[in-house]
Amino acid sequence: MNARSVSDALDRLAPPQPFAGDWADVLTRAGLDAVAPSPPAWRNRRWVLAAAIVGVIVVAVTAAFTFGLPILDFGKAQKAPPESRVVKNFAVLDQGAPPGMATDVIPNETRKVATFGNATLWVAPTKQGGFCTDLGGEGGCDRLGTAPLNVSWAIERSGLSPESERSFSGVPVVDQVSGYVNARWASALEIRFQDGDAIRPQVVWVSKPIEAGFFLQSIPAAHRRAGHLISEIVALDANGTVVTSDSLGRNRSASPPADAIVDQAKQLAAIETASGQVVLRTAPTRYEGRCAWLEFAGEAIPATPCLSKGYVNQAALALAVHTFGGRSILFGECGYNAVEFVHEDGGSRTVGCSDGIVFTQLTPADETGQVRALDHEGRPLPGSTIPIKRLSQSP
Amino acid sequence: MNTSGAPLEAFEAVYRSRAADFLRFALARTSDPERARDAVQEGFARAIRKRTGFRGEGSIEAWVARCVINAAHDLNQAASLPASEVDGVRAEPASNLEEGSPIREALQRLPQRQRDALFLRYYLDFDYRAIAEALGVEVGTVSATLHAARQSLANALQEVPR
Numbered sequence: 180m181n182a183r184s185v186s187d188a189l190d191r192l193a194p195p196q197p198f199a200g201d202w203a204d205v206l207t208r209a210g211l212d213a214v215a216p217s218p219p220a221w222r223n224r225r226w227v228l229a230a231a232i233v234g235v236i237v238v239a240v241t242a243a244f245t246f247g248l249p250i251l252d253f254g255k256a257q258k259a260p261p262e263s264r265v266v267k268n269f270a271v272l273d274q275g276a277p278p279g280m281a282t283d284v285i286p287n288e289t290r291k292v293a294t295f296g297n298a299t300l301w302v303a304p305t306k307q308g309g310f311c312t313d314l315g316g317e318g319g320c321d322r323l324g325t326a327p328l329n330v331s332w333a334i335e336r337s338g339l340s341p342e343s344e345r346s347f348s349g350v351p352v353v354d355q356v357s358g359y360v361n362a363r364w365a366s367a368l369e370i371r372f373q374d375g376d377a378i379r380p381q382v383v384w385v386s387k388p389i390e391a392g393f394f395l396q397s398i399p400a401a402h403r404r405a406g407h408l409i410s411e412i413v414a415l416d417a418n419g420t421v422v423t424s425d426s427l428g429r430n431r432s433a434s435p436p437a438d439a440i441v442d443q444a445k446q447l448a449a450i451e452t453a454s455g456q457v458v459l460r461t462a463p464t465r466y467e468g469r470c471a472w473l474e475f476a477g478e479a480i481p482a483t484p485c486l487s488k489g490y491v492n493q494a495a496l497a498l499a500v501h502t503f504g505g506r507s508i509l510f511g512e513c514g515y516n517a518v519e520f521v522h523e524d525g526g527s528r529t530v531g532c533s534d535g536i537v538f539t540q541l542t543p544a545d546e547t548g549q550v551r552a553l554d555h556e557g558r559p560l561p562g563s564t565i566p567i568k569r570l571s572q573s574p
Numbered sequence: 575m576n577t578s579g580a581p582l583e584a585f586e587a588v589y590r591s592r593a594a595d596f597l598r599f600a601l602a603r604t605s606d607p608e609r610a611r612d613a614v615q616e617g618f619a620r621a622i623r624k625r626t627g628f629r630g631e632g633s634i635e636a637w638v639a640r641c642v643i644n645a646a647h648d649l650n651q652a653a654s655l656p657a658s659e660v661d662g663v664r665a666e667p668a669s670n671l672e673e674g675s676p677i678r679e680a681l682q683r684l685p686q687r688q689r690d691a692l693f694l695r696y697y698l699d700f701d702y703r704a705i706a707e708a709l710g711v712e713v714g715t716v717s718a719t720l721h722a723a724r725q726s727l728a729n730a731l732q733e734v735p736r
Binding site for chain 2: 185189194198202204206272561564
């Protein structure tokens, strides 16, 4: 027996090798070639056109009306057969799901909600008050039923690869949007365009336990041209106030998150720097969620994503380090009791997480060490240790 | 706002930055370069198909790793490779080292879970939490699993474990 290390042996077992990869092949295997409206996938284009022409057929409408639109009584909607593809798909959704990722969908309660063109929208409730959807094999879940708006964007492509997506000045050309809006907080949906136009797509509102509206809207050719593209989709309450919005824009805004009710914002903490204060603020949303952001030198920097009700403060550790006025500040989402900075010299420093957020100025010893989460008994969370240097970002 | 699974872009980012690491992981698991490539491609595809189940509390890489493990398993099964039973755990051929080498024999003797934990740690640099997510086990068991795997291999190599 020789003295090679385990590492050497594993290197010999599977030595490093170049692998350029083939993302288009992955997409094809995933069945996503059909969503690309490129020449090889013209079938999908036809489906989109069919949706535009045929419109929405609501299944089993009851006599109840709200917001001027019919409500589908979910309990009376057609059940999916137990051996159907959609029930089987939902049944395996949680198989092998890592901890915290299970949807808790109830496959046997899958019901037909609408048809968009020749595609059927199936919806199944979850055990936690949410639902999962399936539209032609594609779908998603809001397992708690508290997400205010969810939008799937279909972008025009000239081929299968993401690089073939059409855009003007970095703004993607969207030819179809679909998704759902939460009926607890919103009563209408509006698609807004760069040129000031807006359209309100037809929404299929579904009763409890789903309590959501579903939509699929083809985007007219007039709004697939430069200067006329989609700017955002907004969910509106009964007063016409924006509850939340979604867009494909990736530019960092210098303003507080749009979902935040800014006049109800509160300052959680502040840190003095040579160039002024860095302030951590939080504010509620109109969908019982919460936004958090930092303010410095007149600009807002998101501290955590705006979270929906119930999704706030779940076990998570998403940290970043920025330099403000010469000082390194760590902030981010912390779904634990505290974080502990472990120093190279064996020392440590503990900082509590408040309202699911951590916000602290780093010491020189912190900056060369590591950070990890502590549970409510002060025990380090295994696997949560992160070197501080890995968190550093440009301001 | 998007709470219905990770966006496709997130999977693409993982693929473009870590595909070579996943390939090494798959190679260790399948012993065949072509099958390893197939396992990576199919694993990512499965992860995308099932992305609606992913909300973001865990790691996308762990989610993908689990799918790659399943794909490699299926491909090995399809290739009708010989399998052995070790400690009641079905073990797949794991090594492309020369027949009869101590490390190959030691790897083949490891329970599948220990082997996967070791490969995830070494080839993908997963922390304990990500390993736990990928294997569907408690975080607290990962340390012991890795220790046992390293100890077994170190013994086979007459090496003091690190």
